[in-house]
Amino acid sequence: MILIADNIQITNKKIERAMENYDPVPIRKMVKECESAGAEAIDINSGPLYRDPEKKMAFLVETIQEISDLPVLIDTANPRAIESGLNANKKEAIINGFSLEPAKLEAILPLAKKYETDIIGYLLYPNGHVPPDEPERLNVAVELYQEVMKAGIEEKRLIIDPVLAPVTWNNGSFQAAEVLNVIRNLPDLLGFPVKTIVGLSNLITGGGYREKKLLLERSYLPMLVSSDITMILLNIFHAETVRTARACDSLTRQKVFAWEDLG
Amino acid sequence: MILIADNIQITNKKIERAMENYDPVPIRKMVKECESAGAEAIDINSGPLYRDPEKKMAFLVETIQEISDLPVLIDTANPRAIESGLNANKKEAIINGFSLEPAKLEAILPLAKKYETDIIGYLLYPNGHVPPDEPERLNVAVELYQEVMKAGIEEKRLIIDPVLAPVTWNNGSFQAAEVLNVIRNLPDLLGFPVKTIVGLSNLITGGGYREKKLLLERSYLPMLVSSDITMILLNIFHAETVRTARACDSLTRQKVFAWEDLG
Numbered sequence: 001m002i003l004i005a006d007n008i009q010i011t012n013k014k015i016e017r018a019m020e021n022y023d024p025v026p027i028r029k030m031v032k033e034c035e036s037a038g039a040e041a042i043d044i045n046s047g048p049l050y051r052d053p054e055k056k057m058a059f060l061v062e063t064i065q066e067i068s069d070l071p072v073l074i075d076t077a078n079p080r081a082i083e084s085g086l087n088a089n090k091k092e093a094i095i096n097g098f099s100l101e102p103a104k105l106e107a108i109l110p111l112a113k114k115y116e117t118d119i120i121g122y123l124l125y126p127n128g129h130v131p132p133d134e135p136e137r138l139n140v141a142v143e144l145y146q147e148v149m150k151a152g153i154e155e156k157r158l159i160i161d162p163v164l165a166p167v168t169w170n171n172g173s174f175q176a177a178e179v180l181n182v183i184r185n186l187p188d189l190l191g192f193p194v195k196t197i198v199g200l201s202n203l204i205t206g207g208g209y210r211e212k213k214l215l216l217e218r219s220y221l222p223m224l225v226s227s228d229i230t231m232i233l234l235n236i237f238h239a240e241t242v243r244t245a246r247a248c249d250s251l252t253r254q255k256v257f258a259w260e261d262l263g
Numbered sequence: 264m265i266l267i268a269d270n271i272q273i274t275n276k277k278i279e280r281a282m283e284n285y286d287p288v289p290i291r292k293m294v295k296e297c298e299s300a301g302a303e304a305i306d307i308n309s310g311p312l313y314r315d316p317e318k319k320m321a322f323l324v325e326t327i328q329e330i331s332d333l334p335v336l337i338d339t340a341n342p343r344a345i346e347s348g349l350n351a352n353k354k355e356a357i358i359n360g361f362s363l364e365p366a367k368l369e370a371i372l373p374l375a376k377k378y379e380t381d382i383i384g385y386l387l388y389p390n391g392h393v394p395p396d397e398p399e400r401l402n403v404a405v406e407l408y409q410e411v412m413k414a415g416i417e418e419k420r421l422i423i424d425p426v427l428a429p430v431t432w433n434n435g436s437f438q439a440a441e442v443l444n445v446i447r448n449l450p451d452l453l454g455f456p457v458k459t460i461v462g463l464s465n466l467i468t469g470g471g472y473r474e475k476k477l478l479l480e481r482s483y484l485p486m487l488v489s490s491d492i493t494m495i496l497l498n499i500f501h502a503e504t505v506r507t508a509r510a511c512d513s514l515t516r517q518k519v520f521a522w523e524d525l526g
Binding site: 167173176177180212215216218219220221222223225226227243244247248250251252253 | 430436439440443475478479481482483484485486488489490506507510511513514515516
């Protein structure tokens with residue numbers, strides 16, 4: 001299971017300012033901190049980038065790749081920014097992402113073929129709404145898969161995000177359970193070992209005590225691992241969550257257990 | 264999911280001494296502490312009780328039930344002690360437990376019918392060895408179920424323990440993963456919502472740093488919950504593990520989430 005830092009994001013004021021001013025220093029610093037904390041890939045959540053999308057995403061990708069060899073996830077709904085990021089990319093990049101939303105099918109999905117990259121597909125309705133349960137998510141997954149085939153993209157390029165809802169939603173815990181079922185059942189449904197990703201921070205978006213939220217995050221993560229998730233996008237500075245992830249790794253590694261790995 | 268304290272056990276010197284001297288005070292104290300810590304049932308692990316098994320188990324059950332209304336699990340391989348405990352029982356008791364071992368089939372299983380109690384069945388070979396994987400455990404489960412039927416016991420009385428191995432075993436993490444699969448697949452295999460239990464402390468039996476062992480325990484517990492386990496037997500004084508269990512409950516409760524419950 002691969003841990004992806006969601007820390008480079010526009011909602012962080014320091015990152016927002018650095019992007020505005022094309023100041024590489026705070027971005028480099030945070031990327032280094034993410035690596036030290038255990039990140040195995042870096043999500044670049046730039047927001048929609050209404051102004052200078054190409055220039056800004058290229059700046060972000062270049063700044064990060066100057067000091068890090070980790071794969072980057074180009075996380076924006078702006079196809080111009082995505083393409084610019086893919087052009088700037090000199091290492092490994094993943095598009096994050098597309099959905100059945102017509103504009104995304106048209107402008108984002110083809111980029112995965114053009115640039116031969118992996119691409120994350122969200123299990124959302126064409127109108128962007130979250131499906132209510134597992135069967136509906138699986139229906140969307142089949143449609144998403146068909147779109148990937150239609151676009152001439154290899155199936156191994158698809159990474160599915162079943163879309164975790166905040167646990168504070170009315171039916172948040174039901175949604176969390178359904179997401180686990182989706183992850184468990186997708187390979188059988190689609191007939192190949194489809195890769196999956198979940199944005200763990202989504203679970204605890206919104207109000208609530210920090211300690212309780214962290215406890216929920218740490219409690220849900222092993223359930224994801226046990227459902228055989230491929231990648232988890234999370235706040236990599238949550239040290240106890242990362243330690244839990246490593247313990248889960250050791251529990252599911254299916255080989256001789258090494259205490260040393262849990263340091 | 265029900266949390267059962269495994270703290271009343273003969274390997275605890277205080278408890279051993281209290282049993283030897285028929286001194287109810289340390290036992291009462293610990294049972295009260297277990298209740299405060301969140302125990303919903305109390306396992307009475309008396310060991311084999313070579314001397315005075317009837318008198319000792321009756322003393323234990325009576326002492327606990329004088330001050331607690333929690334169900335008790337009568338946890339010994341000695342059928343005389345079990346029967347004495349069931350006779351002394353004035354509240355709810357569960358037999359813990361039997362296996363395909365001929366002596367247990369003969370002398371322990373029938374007690375579940377005679378006293379109309381639930382009984383835990385261990386997925387172990389007749390010689391007491393641990394099956395190597397999920398398919399073998401499921402074979403044993405079918406045989407165990409057939410024995411329960413033969414003994415004229417209602418199927419709802421059966422609680423299956425798939426037998427968790429220490430993670431320090433050569434293939435410990437493989438075993439831990441197989442146990443999850445067993446728990447998940449038993450209801451389909453046997454055709455009814457079979458109850459399950461796991462002794463979580465088994466996972467971290469043996470050497471290793473305490474903090475790492477607790478982390479492993481806390482990381483494995485959500486996997487058990489996500490496999491829909493009915494009961495977890497654990498050291499109820501591991502406060503963070505109990506908090507994790509409560510967080511898991513809130514994540515799987517399939518109703519509106521209440522932050523208050525996570526106190």
